[in-house]
Amino acid sequence: MQLYFSPTSPYVRKVSVLLRETGQMADVEHLAIQTTALNTDADLKTANPLGKIPALTRPDAPTLYDSRVICRFLDARAEAGLYPxxxxxxxxxxxxxxxxxxxxxxxxxxxxxxxxxxxxxxxxxxxxxxxxxxxxxxxxxxxxxxxxxxxxxxxxxxxxxxxxxxxxxxxxxxxxxxxxxxxxxxxxxxxxxxxxxxxxx
The missing domain is CATH 1.20.1050.10 (Glutathione S-transferase Yfyf (Class Pi); Chain A, domain 2)
Structure with a gap:
């Protein structure tokens, strides 16, 4: 899996914290991009039609986007119980x-x-x-x-x-x-x- 991210985004940080708390950091490649609301990164637009981060690509499955969706997916994947x-x-x-x-x-x-x-x-x-x-x-x-x-x-x-x-x-x-x-x-x-x-x- 690949995570499109910017280090200052609080939504990306949510995902990064969850990855660490659930022991999944090694499963996700982090792809740093430069993107703004006025100038969206081209690769990001391909992954997420809304052009927003974070976006999580998955092999043989659609890209997930919105931090809440990504966090819920990663929590379920690890059976971590962060949504009790x-x-x-x-x-x-x-x-x-x-x-x-x-x-x-x-x-x-x-x-x-x-x-x-x-x-x-x-x-x-x-x-x-x-x-x-x-x-x-x-x-x-x-x-x-x-x-x-x-x-x-x-x-x-x-x-x-x-x-x-x-x-x-x-x-x-x-x-x-x-x-x-x-x-x-x-x-x-x-x-x-x-x-x-x-x-x-």
């Missing part, structure tokens, strides 16, 4: 919360990076950050018991989302007023799978 049936709806909701933070944060990064400075839509940035703050508050106030429970995909998604906030939006200080979540993140980022996948700008 006994708490599946909480786990999927927590994964969606982490992925939603990524969506907003990536959108903000694109707005600043890809749009001419004089056309940057400040109201869009404000709106996206407000969504992130509501999600962070929910994590801090409602989800800590789950986050301190057995590892599942929700932990990985949230951990990667928070890492991306540090990478692209550190000046906004997401930790302020969220001591419980900040303490969890500090511990979680020390896992080998997280430490080995820290994105570099």
């Amino acid at each position: 049936e006994e708490r599946i709806w909480d786990t999927l909701t927590l994964e969606a919360t982490g992925d939603g933070i990524m969506d907003c944060a990536v959108s903000m990064a694109y707005e600043v990076k890809l749009r001419p400075e004089e056309l940057v839509f400040d109201d869009w940035l404000t709106s996206q950050w407000a969504k992130i703050e509501r999600a962070l508050d929910a994590l801090n106030n409602r989800w800590m018991s789950h986050l301190y429970g057995p590892l599942d995909i929700g932990h990985i998604s949230v951990g990667c989302a928070l890492g991306y906030l540090d990478l692209r939006h550190d000046a906004r200080n997401w930790r302020a007023g969220r001591d419980a979540l900040a303490a969890w993140e500090k511990s979680f980022r020390e896992r080998p799978s997280m430490a080995e996948t820290v994105p570099v700008a």
